[in-house]
Amino acid sequence: MTFRAIIVGLLGAIAIATIGYLNDEALKLASLIAGQQLPIAVIGTMIVMLVTVNPLLGRLRPSWSFRPAELGTVTMLLLVSCSIPSRGLMINLLPALSMPVHYSQIDPGWRRNNLLGYVPPAMMLPIPSSASGEGEGNVNPNAVNWLVTGAGQKGRWLPFDKVPWSAWTRPMIFWGSMLAMMTIAVIALALIVHRQWSSHERLRYPIADFTTTLLSRPEGAKVAPVFRNKLFWIGLSVVVIIHFVNGLNQWYNEKLVSIPLSFSFAAIRTKWPQIDDYPWRSGVLSFRIYPVVIGFSFFLASEVSLSLGLSQLIFLPIWLLLVARGVDMSTHYVGGGVGGWQRFGSYVALGLMMLYAGRRYYGQVLMAAITFRRREALERSAVWACRLLLLSLAGMVCLAVSQGLPWPLAILTFLMILLMMVCVSRVNAETGLFFLQPRWQPLGVLVGFFGGAALGPQAMVIIGLLGMVLCLDTSQALMPYFVNSLRICENLGVRPARTALPAGGTYAIAAMLGIIVALWVSYNFGFRTDWTRNRVPIDSFNIVNREITDTRIAGQLEQSKSLSPLERLAAFRPDQKFLASAGVGLALVLVVGLLRLRLPWWPLHPVAFLVWDTSPMNAFSQSFLLGWLIKTAVMRLGGHQTYNKAKPLMTGLIAGDLLGVLVWMVIGAVYYLTTGLSPTESQIYTFFPR
16 A cells, blocks of 8 residues: 555545536536446546556556556555545435425425424534424525526626525535544454455455456556457457447437347236236336346355346236235335335345354454454454444444434444345455345335334424435445455555544545535536435435324324333333334245255345345346356366366456446446537436446
8 A cells, every 4th residue: 555546545535526427417418437346537547548558658667557556555545535425425415415405495394294394403414494393594595496496607606705605504514524434434344244244254355356456467567368368358349339330229219229138027927917916017027138147146155146147037926926915015215115124134034144254263253342452363454343343333323312313223223234235245355246236225214114103293304314314325325335344454455444544534535535526517407417406405304294294183192292211111112013024034035044054055145135126237237137147157167177267257247247338338428528518318328236
């Protein structure tokens, strides 16, 4: 880990954090963070650098070329920054703190229930008196209005000093403190679990190992050995050509030839018309090939790729059977439902299984952290990380309690958020699934378990805001990026203990600059996507509004407001559907996990129950199944020797998918820079789902 590697990584991280938001949300070009936990802007650009820039630097002077450990450091700093301009932070933070004020002025239901009157002033932009009887009257209306309409004009940007910065000062102090502690918590948590996952359980880390294959090279060599393998270049070239042809056809409004990667099976609905009511029917009625997913599934344990491939097919008949019996299978992204509550139970089961598998190691780390007794077998970094985790968790709880959230609910909320982060990271490390959404939220879980009357209006509002900002969409969360970075650095000779400070410092600097730029951009263009204008600011508050209305109708609203923290625990009234759904999810993972350990022939992995009934698996399950079929055929026909020979080909498929899409990202950016116009939505070649 050298000074120049840190500087290069820091500059790249700042560029991603600042340009990324402008690119994705304002100019609406192809996303720099497309690929989620396998970001094209990082991995694709790194591939280009490895085969062009780095060898050229070595020719000029050998000491100028970046060594593998340096490249690992740069990659780590770039990866952790990818969560900043995306749904990992910025795209949720800014609308969550501002747009509810706009909707409170136009939604009569929100005004009737004085919804924003329950929001602590430190957690959101100042609320005009017209929006809430308890709001502030002398508020700059442009602080919110410009985010709706945009204040910039064509060819003339809003001056930097005209942005209403003062309106953001108080909420940014609160959320800056909260985000700093959450960042420390997830980095510390990653350092704690890394040794258990990497060395004791030997997880595969497909994304990290793929990246390491590209970055590592023998002493004296100019490039990694994989770049000298013909099969790698065959796989890469085929996929790049496919993307170039298809992207060219899309750029010219489908007037040219294309190479099909999607196949329709719509005729199925003629025999089973019930499928039309299935929420994920697109994954059943069509088949889209993702070479990157096929490549990763080739490297996975067969039971994992088979389970991912069958997950949606297993869920379909269960869904049809339950719907036929009158069970309401609808699930709200935030509010919960049968599917979301079942996955929550499955996440709890996975958390219990992880604790059980690493009980000895985690117990030793915890005891060493609490007692300050040094144990030679433990890494000091893990012990100090445990102390920081405990301190940051306590700090987040105290900060939430200071705003009116009862302490038992604060503890439960942050434990659920950390559970979500560690489980998403675990699934990513074990399966290589680079796009993953839990589709459950703390607000929906707590409403299902306690009931709205036991929680109280203010607690629900605060829990909803915490979920909106910290974990609304974990597909681009910080922890999975950092978990993969730890493995990459370890593979390339950088001790994990040395990564925490550069990663945390880089994230803090890039996030501060990114927020400043994102606010300026947002006031120029306004929030332009459905996610930022509607989904983020509305979903949680609508759930709270519904619960307040139901509590008022039941005549329990005033009593609900006056309950003490312990009285809220005693007043819980769990939804029976929640208990049944979460119980089923818990049992499925525990039973299948036990069968997997006891029966060598058992074909399924419990990961299926954490990811089924979600958008990512609706897109990727068929490609995982195809990858499993290819691997099975290769192993049976050619054995391990043929399987090992085919690995560079599959590595080339993954790299080709990233480079092929990167080409069109660059074309779109060049088009904008030369013409001043963004490509139309139909022209932008977006291959990966988002």
